[in-house]
Amino acid sequence: MENEFNLIRLLTTQRNKGTIVWLCNIGAEKYWSSLSTWVVNRQEDIAVNRMEEMNLLICREQDIIILREMPQEDYLEDLRRMGFTIPTILCPGKSDLLTPISELVLEDDVLLNKLKEAAERNKDLFFVPYGVTHLEEEIAEKTGMRIIGAPSQINAKINDKIFNREISEKLGLTVCEGRVCSSAEEIREEYEKLTNNKPFFSKVIIKEPKGASGKGLYIIDSREKLESSLRLITRLSRGRTDCKWLVEGWYSKSADVNYQIYVSPGGEVDIFSIKQQLLKGTVYIGSKMPPELEKWVLDSYVEYGRKIGRYLYEIGFTGVAGIDSIITEQGMCIPIIEINGRFTLSTYISFVDRILKDKKVLSRYFRLTPEQPLNYTDICSQLDKKGIMINPDNNEGIFIYTSGTLPYKLYNGTDCCVGRAFALIVSDSWEKVNTYNSELERIMESYSKL
CATH class of the missing domain: 3.30.470.20 (ATP-grasp fold, B domain)
Known part of the structure; x- marks a missing residue:
C-alpha cells in the first residue's frame, strides 16, 4: 500500500483503510533553521504545544494519536456527539508541557515499544507527523513505522521563504516587488527603492527565511522603524556570513x-x-x-x-x-x-465538511489572558448561557475545537494565565455566522485582561 498511499483518500473516501499514527509536532521549524529571532515565552509555548489536539478533527477510529496529555473527557465527548471519531490515544509517561513532543516520545521506551508492536502487527500502518525533522525520522527508525513525508533536509529547504520566491520565479508566477538581501546596507537600499520608485509602497516587510506563525517578520513603515529593526537583525546575525533576508513591498x-x-x-x-x-x-x-x-x-x-x-x-x-x-x-x-x-x-480543519455538511464555517483563534485559569467546561458554559453553543442535531452555533490550549493551568506558580481558544462558527448563512462571531468576540474579550 505504501506506493499507493494517498492521505486525502484515506481521510475521505477510504476512511476504513489502513492505520495512521498521528503526531502533531508543532514547532518543527526550529529544527530546520540555524538562525532564530524568536523570543521564548513559556506560557505561550505551553498553549502552542497543546494545539496538537486539533489533530483529532481528522483522525479515524482505527488510528493512533500521540498527545502529550489526555484531553478533557467532556471535550472528547463533545467531539463524539458532533460525529468525530476518537482514535487510540497514547501519551508519553513523562508529562512535560514544554519539551517538544517528539523528544518526549524518544525518551519513552514503553511508548516506543507500543508503536513498534503496532507496526509489526499491521503492515498497513503509517506514521504521519505534522512535519518531518530528524526527530521523527529517528522515531520511525526505532519503531519500524513507515513515515509519510519528505526527508527532513528537503522539508528544511521547502520551508525557506527565499527558496519559495525562487520557485515562483522558476515557474513564471507573479512575485512581490523586492529582492533577497545579505546585509543591512542592501536592506536599506531596497527599502529606499520600494518606497520611492513606482509602484510606491508605504510599508515594506523584511522576512527571516524560516520564520513561522508571524515570527521573524518585520513590518517597516518609517525610517525609524527600519533602523531599529536593522539593529536587531545585525545583533542576531552577528558573526554569521551566510545570513539572508527577503525584503518585499507590502501590498x-x-x-x-x-x-x-x-x-x-x-x-x-x-x-x-x-x-x-x-x-x-x-x-x-x-x-x-x-x-x-x-x-x-x-x-x-x-x-x-x-x-x-x-x-x-x-x-x-x-x-x-x-x-x-x-x-x-x-x-x-x-x-x-x-x-x-x-x-x-x-x-x-480542512475536512470538517464531512461532519458539518455544506455549512458556512468561520474558524477563529483568540489569545486569552484571563485573571483566573479557564477550562473547556467553563468556556462552553458561557456559550451555552448565550444560546450559541453548537447544536449537533442541526450543526448550528459555536464549537470550541481544542481543550488543552485554554489557560487552565499556571506555569510554576506564575500569576499570569495565557492560553488560546480555537473555535468553529457554523451556520447556513454568513449573516448568522457574523452574528455568532460578534457574540464570541465579546465573550473572548472578557477573558483578555492584559
Whole structure:
C-alpha cells in the first residue's frame, strides 16, 4: 500500500483503510533553521504545544494519536456527539508541557515499544507527523513505522521563504516587488527603492527565511522603524556570513488565500482546500470556508497548486504543504507568499465538511489572558448561557475545537494565565455566522485582561 498511499483518500473516501499514527509536532521549524529571532515565552509555548489536539478533527477510529496529555473527557465527548471519531490515544509517561513532543516520545521506551508492536502487527500502518525533522525520522527508525513525508533536509529547504520566491520565479508566477538581501546596507537600499520608485509602497516587510506563525517578520513603515529593526537583525546575525533576508513591498489586499496541497509518494497532486484567511497583521487568526471567491479564481488556484506540487515532487518533496497567497486590491494574484512544507493549522480543519455538511464555517483563534485559569467546561458554559453553543442535531452555533490550549493551568506558580481558544462558527448563512462571531468576540474579550 505504501506506493499507493494517498492521505486525502484515506481521510475521505477510504476512511476504513489502513492505520495512521498521528503526531502533531508543532514547532518543527526550529529544527530546520540555524538562525532564530524568536523570543521564548513559556506560557505561550505551553498553549502552542497543546494545539496538537486539533489533530483529532481528522483522525479515524482505527488510528493512533500521540498527545502529550489526555484531553478533557467532556471535550472528547463533545467531539463524539458532533460525529468525530476518537482514535487510540497514547501519551508519553513523562508529562512535560514544554519539551517538544517528539523528544518526549524518544525518551519513552514503553511508548516506543507500543508503536513498534503496532507496526509489526499491521503492515498497513503509517506514521504521519505534522512535519518531518530528524526527530521523527529517528522515531520511525526505532519503531519500524513507515513515515509519510519528505526527508527532513528537503522539508528544511521547502520551508525557506527565499527558496519559495525562487520557485515562483522558476515557474513564471507573479512575485512581490523586492529582492533577497545579505546585509543591512542592501536592506536599506531596497527599502529606499520600494518606497520611492513606482509602484510606491508605504510599508515594506523584511522576512527571516524560516520564520513561522508571524515570527521573524518585520513590518517597516518609517525610517525609524527600519533602523531599529536593522539593529536587531545585525545583533542576531552577528558573526554569521551566510545570513539572508527577503525584503518585499507590502501590498494592500482584497484577500489572503491559503490553499493546501498533498503530493503522494507516487507523485499525485491533490488540492484539497482553498480558504480565505483572516490575519491580524501577519498572524493567522482564522479561516473562512467556503471562500467567497469567483469560480475562475478558485480554478486558477487549483492550477497553481498542481503546477507547484509537480515541481515540489521533482525536487523530492512528498506530503502536505500549505501555501499562503494574496490577491491585491488591484486584483493581481501573487500565488506564493510562502510555502509551509508541513501541515498547518488550516490543514486540520480542512475536512470538517464531512461532519458539518455544506455549512458556512468561520474558524477563529483568540489569545486569552484571563485573571483566573479557564477550562473547556467553563468556556462552553458561557456559550451555552448565550444560546450559541453548537447544536449537533442541526450543526448550528459555536464549537470550541481544542481543550488543552485554554489557560487552565499556571506555569510554576506564575500569576499570569495565557492560553488560546480555537473555535468553529457554523451556520447556513454568513449573516448568522457574523452574528455568532460578534457574540464570541465579546465573550473572548472578557477573558483578555492584559
